[in-house]
Every structure is written in C-alpha cells, then in structure tokens.
Amino acid sequence: MVPGGSFTSKLSNESFLSLFMAGVLLLLFAAACVFVPNFYLPRNVINLLTNYWYVIILGIGVTFLLVTGHFDMSVGGNVALTGVVCAWACQAAGTSPNELANGLGLPYGAAVTLALLCATGVGAVNAFFIVRLRVPSIIVTLGTMMLSRGLAQVITRGAQRNTSLPDVFGVVGNTFLPGTPLKVAVLIMVVLVAAAFALERSTVVGRYTYLIGANVEAARLSGVKVNRHLTALYLLSGVLAGVAGILLASEFKAGVSSRATGYEFDALVIALLGGVSISGGFGSVLGMFVGAIILSVVTSAATGLLLSPDWQFTLKGVVTFLAILAQRFALDRRKG
C-alpha cells in the first residue's frame, strides 16, 4: 500500500501478504471441496463470499484502527445498541400495555438518524478516553462494548423489540438486488470496502493512518494532526457499526440485545488473518476481506462436515492460528 514497493516492479509487503493469504484461501477452499459434498457449487461459493458481509463492514473500521496501533472492541455492542435504538425509535408510541411494544413513534428516517447518532456517540466516547485521556484502547473499547450492549439490554429488558414496527423497517435488510440472490446489504458492503481500499491506498487521509501506525512520534513531529485523525477513525468505526446494526435489525425485523455477540473478535480475527499487524503500521482492508472469506470457508466447511458446534469452534481456532503463523513465517522469510 504505502510505500513498501513500487507499483511496477517489486511487490509491496502488503500486496505480497494479501496474495499469500489469497493462496491460503484457495488451498483451504480446495481442501474443503474434497471433504465436503457440493462445496464447489456456484450457489455455495456466492454464499461464502457474502455470508460475512456484516463482519466485513465492521472489519473496515477495525482494520484502519489496527493499522494506527489501536483496537476497537466495541463494535459488537455498538451493532446491538444501534439495532435496538432503531427499532425502539420507530415502534408505535403508547399503543400497548406491553412496555416492549411501545416506542418513540418516530418515522423510519428519524429512527435511522437517531440510531446512527447513537453509534457515532459510542465512537465519540471511545475517542475521548483513548485520544484525550490516553487510556489504552483495548481497555476503553472493551468497556464501551459492555456499556453499549448493556444499554441495549436495558432498552429491551434483556430480550428484543420486534412488535408494532412499521413495514418500512424490514425493507432495506430484505431487499434483493434485481436478478440476483444478493441482498442490498452485500452491495453496501462491496461499496464500503471499495471506498475503504481507495482511501487507504490513494488518499492523504489513508497515508496519515499508516504514518501514525509506523511511528507516531515522527508523525507528530512531521505535523500530522494525530489526535484529530484518531478521533475521526473512532467515529468512522462507530458509524460503520451503526450501518451494520441498522441493516441487521432490518433483516431480522427486530432490535435484539444479543445481536452481534462476539463480532468484535471476529472482526479482529479477519483483520489478523488478512495480514494486518497487531502492532500497527502495516496491513490492508483487502487483506481483511480475504481473511473474512477464509473464516467463511472454514466455518462453512465445519458445518458441512456435520461437526458438533464445539468441534466447529475448535476447528475455527486451529485454522486461524495456523494461518496467522504461516503468514508471519512467509513475511519474515521475505524480509530476509
């Protein structure tokens, strides 16, 4: 991406790693095709590529922050909170004796806006503690993850809000693109990833992200507005979680407080699988995307092999671990 190699001759380290992981992906896919019946069918392949659209959207924010050397573990809780707020906001007001069926009675547009504001708010809280007060990001974001999920639970009394919702609520999450088996959410995911990739590779903002991750002190002394940049990234991550939350709530026509449990870890895993360095300064959203597909292949194969959920989880862990090791090994060998 940035300056690790020219575009014409040598491959940059980031591109090399993305290619390497793509190779790993193909290997795993081939293995899965051998052991799981019908794995290679186009219908299945499309599923593999689109199943994890929500984790990929979350992965964009997580990847950018990881490149600067920071974590965002709040995204799962943020998704839940956003979905719940969106649902609650447009539930009809005061029509039912059941509290969980009463909402704010706002039009859908206002509800979505309110939900996005909430999501951004979580990002703002993160930014305040991490950037202003310099508390380590892993502590802050784990805290906001629990806080936002907690708030979601309060609003839904630990359950969900799925009644007296307007019809329009379920539209965006369940509309298919004309002539395809793909949902609108998938298109949104693709557009966001493409935009993120362009940002990271070709814009000044993207460049600053890498500079901060490569050497934050040198970045400061070079005039990069580090605090402002990090704040913007945390807000962005919040908004992305909000988008995912709204789409998921729409798809299931409910605001569920337990939605997206563990998604923050999945987002982190796909970034690491994709070659993003956990210490910052290196990595690409493209790699993160490849990492997501790898995870998708592994979980699908595990299900296809009719393994029990415990074994599925174990398999996921083993493959992740091996893939990351292989990647470090390949990169070290390359760097000589």
Add this chain to the structure above:
Amino acid sequence: MEPTANVLELRGLTKDFLSVRAVNEVSFDVRRNTVHCLVGENGAGKSTLIKILTGALPRTSGRILLDGREYAPRNTRDAKAHGVSTLFQELNVVDQLTVAENLTLGTEDTSFGFLRKSRRIDRVIEILHSLEPSIAPRQRVSTLSVAQKQIVEIAKAVAAEADVLIMDEPTAAISEGEIERLFRIVKGLRSQNVTVIYISHRLDEIFELGDSVTVMRDGRHIATKPVAEVSGRSELIQLMIGKTVFEAYRQRSEPPGEVVLSVKGLCNRKLRELSFDVRRGEIVGFYGLVGAGKTELARALYGADPYRGEVAFHGRRLPTRTDEVIEAGIVLVPEERRSQGLFTILTIRGNVPVMNMGRVSHHGIIDGTLERRVARDAVAELRIATSSTEKEAAKLSGGNQQKVVFSKCLFADADLLLLDEPTRGIDVGAKSEIYDIIRRLSREGKSILVFSSELPEIVNLCDTIHLLYEGRIRETLQNGPELDSHRLLHVATGGV
C-alpha cells in the same frame, strides 16, 4: 595475593564499528581506591570505552587487566560478577519495590524459587545507612528523588563488593545540595575499597572530586595525570580540543537581513529566560553539552513541548502546535533520526512528502506520478546515495537517512530550520555535504538554527553562537577570525 596498585589497566584497547574506529589504541591505568575522572568532548569515545568496560560491547582488540587478571566480560551480568558496576543516567531501580528489595534485586536468597530472608540484607542496609541515613529501607523507591535513587544504586554496588563503580554524568539531573552530598559519598567510597570512574563534562567537578583525570579525543587517549598536576581548566580544554583543525569559517558575503524570529524570556522546566533574535539568512548556533537545554529549546520553538514567553515569527506570534508551526514556516530536523525523524519501515518515496502532502495530492487524493517525481528530485538534489527511491529508509546509511530527513523538511517550504545535532553519527563525507546544503539554504535566504554539541560543527557553520549551560544563554559570540574556540568549551563546561 597482594592487591595490585592499579585496579584497571587498559592496553591498546580498540573498538571498530564497520569503518569507524570509535576507540583507538587506548592505554592508561586506573589506580585502586581513587576517583578517576574521564573527560572528552562528544564523540571522543568515552561512552564506547565505558560500554566495553561494562560488557555491553565487545572490544575489537587490546587488553584489559582487572586486578591484574585478564578481563573480557561477555555481557553486563558478567561484568557485574567481576565487580564492575555502573550508575547510568537512566537509573536502574525498580520503582514499585521497596529500597530493601531493590538492594537485593538479582541476588536474592532463594529456596526452590521462594525468597528466603537472609543476613545479607542486613549488611546491605547497614551500608545504605552509612551512606545516607535518611533513606528508610521500607520506603518505596518511587517516593525517592533522583539523587536518593542514585545513592540506593551506589549502596547496591558497594554491597555487591564492586571493585569499580562507573558513574556517567551523575550530576546532570540533581540539585546543588544533592551534588554536595553525592560528592561526600563518592569521596568516602575510596575507603570502602571502591574505585570510581567519574565521567563528567563539568570541569569544576573534576577539580573538586578527582584524584586523576584521563582526557580522550577522537577515540584516542590524550593524557592521564593526577589532578593536582593539572594547572587549570584551560589546560584540560586545550587537551580536549588539541589541534583540531577547524575548517575556516567562511565570512558571509552579505550581512543577514531583517529579524525574522524574536524570542523574549522563553522558559519551561529546563529553560530559563532565553532571549535572542534570528535574522533572515543567518545561521545561529546553540552550543552546549549534555543537559544544557539544546533539544529542549528546539522542541519548545517547534511546539513539541510547552513553554512560557514571547516568540514572534515574521512579526506574528508563533503558534504552539506543531502542525501550525510547520504551516507558519518552521521545521525541525530532530535529534534522533531513526525514532523521530523518519518512518523507517517506509521507503524514501514514502518519507519525503510527509510534511507537505498538499503538494503531491489534488483534493486529498495522492498523485502517484507526482510523488515519484518529488522523491527522485529529492534524491538528486541532496545526492542521496541509493539505487532507487523504493529503498526502505531503514536500510540506508546514517548519512543518507539524515539527508532523507532534510528532504522531508525542505519539502515543507520552510523559512526557518531547526537542526538538532544534524550530523551526529554521520561519516565525514556526508557531514561535509550536509554542511554545504546548510550554507546553500542560508544563501537562499532561509534562517537556520543549529543545536549542537560538536564544537567544530558550530565553529564552521554559524554566524552567531550562543553558549548554553544549564538552560541559560551564558554568552553570545559573533563568528570571525578572532573566535576563540577554547572560550566556547570553557563556557559550555560551566566556566565564566
């Protein structure tokens, strides 16, 4: 066996780093139970010599005899085991533990991994008490002052039955009263069978504390004499500078222009009431040794550290945030190029435009072609020796890395450059090229502030020289044929 008169004997000690000979056939003796001072300018080879003695670096050739026996420590632990201890500027105490625990750190009595109370700790506490009764063994080290922590470390060394205790610039960070206490303790160590090797650039301390003094210059041993036989500061200074050839300062063809930077009463934690002016096209030098305040002044002006005082640039108040200072037209070439000046994992092309991305982008989108051209131009203009702009900055030599830092700063279209130790650790050829670059910039009308502890550098380059000592400007001199370089070193080492 009778203890030898000399606790340490160095014979032809040499240390090479690739093509640089940092320590060149150094031979001298250190008499037992004395305070032996080591002086020399920056780059004289003192630190390297000490690192060899403490086992941090291997020697290239030569011998060291400790107590009459061959001494070749494999690492710092080995050195300690042989009785060579060090008091570094960065103290080696663990803040969270108590004084007593620190004193026995690394030498605890254990039984299957569990700590046992032992009599050894009593002895150590006794030693501490004899040095400084006011420090309580149960105190947490984090509550102690720097001076007190130093004493704890000294007690530790004495308890470990160190033969040689090396102290590296110990008075840089402590107050006058604490200095007196430290001196008392150091003098007392002689009767505790400890020989002290004392490194300091504050020449007055040498006369107060030292029994003998060794002067080093350019990696060589110049002289070792009993302090009593040294006639005064000027003799030491003469030995430290020697016949160093100062390239003749080239008198400016035109006098500098109007005042562009005006500083009045600048203070912060390390700086006291600094006031000076800088004119257009002028090269102003700030000469001082360790702890004088050079980097602190550079960083303060750059907005990297806070300060009080009035600073005006082009008649307007200078902003205090780094990004705004850069926009106003001031850039900094930092002291540590690897950790502050460059992005070592990025390529030359990645590093050069960083301070002025606007010039290689349109509406926030980077123009790859423009970027590549800018990098190639920078390499050509500053003669950076590399086969391609795609080389990782980490792989360049020191001199070339510094040139990349310069290109970075020049790309920001600045009017005034702050250069903090601009040629530290750089070979002679690259040094000379960088000096040419600096002179060219000055002719182009840019103002340059050079912060340096290298005397030849200041004398060769600067039109005006401010002498810094302990955060104050002690004296200001104009460069010219009458300049007395001895005076510069005299004031920078605390003289009046």
